[in-house]
Amino acid sequence: MCEYRSSMSRGRGHEVDRVNDVNPSVFAADFKETPYWWDAAPPDVVEPAAPPPRADVAIVGAGITGLNAALVLARAGRNVVVLDAGDLGHGASTRNAGYVGRSLKHSFGELMARHGAAYAVAVYREMQAAFDSVVARVRDEEIACGFKICGRLVLAKAKRQYDDLARELELRKTHLGSDFTMLPRSSVRDEIASDLYCGAALIPDLGAIHPGLYHRGLRERAAAAGAILIGRTPVERIAPVAGGGFDVATPQGTTRARDVLVATNGYSGSLWPWLRRRLIPFDAYMIATEPLAPALMNRLLPTDRTYIDHVHDIISMRRSPDGTRILFLWRTGTRPTGARDKGAQLWADAARIVPEIATLKISHSWTGRCAGTFDLWPHIVRHDGIHFAGGYCFAGVPMGTYLGAKAAHRILGNADGATVFAERDFPTMPFHAGNPWFVPAVMKWYGLRDRWASR
Numbered sequence: 422m423c424e425y426r427s428s429m430s431r432g433r434g435h436e437v438d439r440v441n442d443v444n445p446s447v448f449a450a451d452f453k454e455t456p457y458w459w460d461a462a463p464p465d466v467v468e469p470a471a472p473p474p475r476a477d478v479a480i481v482g483a484g485i486t487g488l489n490a491a492l493v494l495a496r497a498g499r500n501v502v503v504l505d506a507g508d509l510g511h512g513a514s515t516r517n518a519g520y521v522g523r524s525l526k527h528s529f530g531e532l533m534a535r536h537g538a539a540y541a542v543a544v545y546r547e548m549q550a551a552f553d554s555v556v557a558r559v560r561d562e563e564i565a566c567g568f569k570i571c572g573r574l575v576l577a578k579a580k581r582q583y584d585d586l587a588r589e590l591e592l593r594k595t596h597l598g599s600d601f602t603m604l605p606r607s608s609v610r611d612e613i614a615s616d617l618y619c620g621a622a623l624i625p626d627l628g629a630i631h632p633g634l635y636h637r638g639l640r641e642r643a644a645a646a647g648a649i650l651i652g653r654t655p656v657e658r659i660a661p662v663a664g665g666g667f668d669v670a671t672p673q674g675t676t677r678a679r680d681v682l683v684a685t686n687g688y689s690g691s692l693w694p695w696l697r698r699r700l701i702p703f704d705a706y707m708i709a710t711e712p713l714a715p716a717l718m719n720r721l722l723p724t725d726r727t728y729i730d731h732v733h734d735i736i737s738m739r740r741s742p743d744g745t746r747i748l749f750l751w752r753t754g755t756r757p758t759g760a761r762d763k764g765a766q767l768w769a770d771a772a773r774i775v776p777e778i779a780t781l782k783i784s785h786s787w788t789g790r791c792a793g794t795f796d797l798w799p800h801i802v803r804h805d806g807i808h809f810a811g812g813y814c815f816a817g818v819p820m821g822t823y824l825g826a827k828a829a830h831r832i833l834g835n836a837d838g839a840t841v842f843a844e845r846d847f848p849t850m851p852f853h854a855g856n857p858w859f860v861p862a863v864m865k866w867y868g869l870r871d872r873w874a875s876r
């Protein structure tokens with residue numbers, strides 16, 4: 422069996438450093454190039470530390486996936502060590518938009534046509550279970566992270582998109598009982614101050630969280646349950662040991678663990694070449710505006726939902742959990758150009774959707790790294806004895822919570838580890854060694870498709 426080595430250095434930054442010549446009036450005086458979420462819940466800045474010489478389970482990566490697994494395993498009485506290359510909270514789990522949904526890149530209609538209704542129902546029931554796992558985690562662990570069921574508005578620019586959306590949601594209602602309401606153009610203005618959209622679907626039971634506070638809550642609960650969390654300590658090698666288990670090597674020392682879970686998603690690096698050939702890392706970008714007067718906020722996003730444009734290249738907008746700022750995400754998968762550059766572009770994009778955003782300044786602009794897969798499915802696998810969960814294709818808040826726990830149950834060997842996501846092959850592409858050079862081109866193609874569909 423081979424060894425797995427990492428070239429990842431501590432805290433490999435993607436805080437972009439090129440400051441360009443963009444209009445300075447767009448930026449608030451206290452502009453930051455760090456996630457808005459870190460104002461309330463910064464990552465735990467820790468010193469590198471030696472891992473314990475032995476553990477039942479070593480988890481690589483302290484994001485939502487790794488921490489949910491650690492919590493379940495520690496509660497089941499296992500000695501768990503969680504190792505992260507960066508500060509605790511360095512990864513995408515504290516950088517995302519905080520949408521809690523049931524999103525899969527394969528529609529219910531597509532799954533039904535390809536595999537039959539029973540399979541589509543089984544998959545989408547698990548999407549619901551993933552959503553429910555966040556609700557349960559927040560409730561049972563009493564994590565104060567602004568979780569709320571606010572409803573999601575899926576916006577359509579063209580009649581064709583609107584009809585597609587209605588058909589898909591009608592199928593889900595018939596087979597799963599999921600609720601939705603289609604809103605005509607005349608009602609969209611009651612939801613968002615934009616004239617771009619010809620209609621929308623309101624899905625009332627989806628939610629949102631403050632991802633920084635959610636992650637901090639998970640860190641605290643996992644540590645309280647007995648898991649050892651170590652930051653700034655990259656795993657450089659995972660080597661099988663004769664007779665069972667693995668040596669998990671870091672610059673600070675080695676842990677011998679019976680089981681290993683790799684939960685590194687978009688930050689996976691070269692630690693495990695088999696995994697690297699199967700993941701497609703890509704960057705996503707967000708901005709936050711400075712605080713708005715309540716009257717202005719009530720005019721721009723009066724109903725306080727999460728909003729997405731019904732496109733392949735996702736555009737999303739929401740209020741901050743305290744209701745004071747607008748958060749906006751787009752340009753996923755485009756090349757990093759610098760936080761100011763990207764922030765100014767996103768600001769202009771947001772103002773094309775809601776024109777009054779042009780009167781606001783940006784307080785934060787940041788990026789985070791996700792991972793897609795070649796078949797656009799999330800995956801949970803055991804390969805060469807090592808466990809992995811990830812490749813969530815932008816839905817890691819529910820899927821990381823859910824599959825992190827599933828991975829723990831699989832390690833414990835109990836029936837709760839069963840999931841439809843473990844039953845699929847995990848494909849790669851010939852010649853793909855991990856460099857995602859094709860992502861900008863693919864995103865451009867998605868953008869063209871979106872523009873065509875919204876004509």
Ligand SMILES: Cc1cc2nc3c(=O)[nH]c(=O)nc-3n(C[C@H](O)[C@H](O)[C@H](O)COP(=O)(O)OP(=O)(O)OC[C@H]3O[C@@H](n4cnc5c(N)ncnc54)[C@H](O)[C@@H]3O)c2cc1C
Pocket residue numbers: 427429481482483484485486487504505506507510511512513514515516517518519520521522654655656657684685686687688689690692704705706707750788789790791792810811813814815816817818819820821
């Ligand atoms: C801007 C943005 C917006 C998003 N919006 C949403 C959203 O609204 N809703 C949603 O559901 N999802 C969203 N996502 C996706 C979601 O954030 C991720 O899918 C999820 O956080 C993945 O969690 P994770 O625990 O698997 O990985 P991460 O949180 O990325 O953690 C992986 C960790 O592994 C560590 N690591 C890597 N290599 C090593 C090594 N060799 N040794 C030790 N540690 C290592 C990294 O330092 C990192 O901390 C968004 C993502 C981004 C970037």
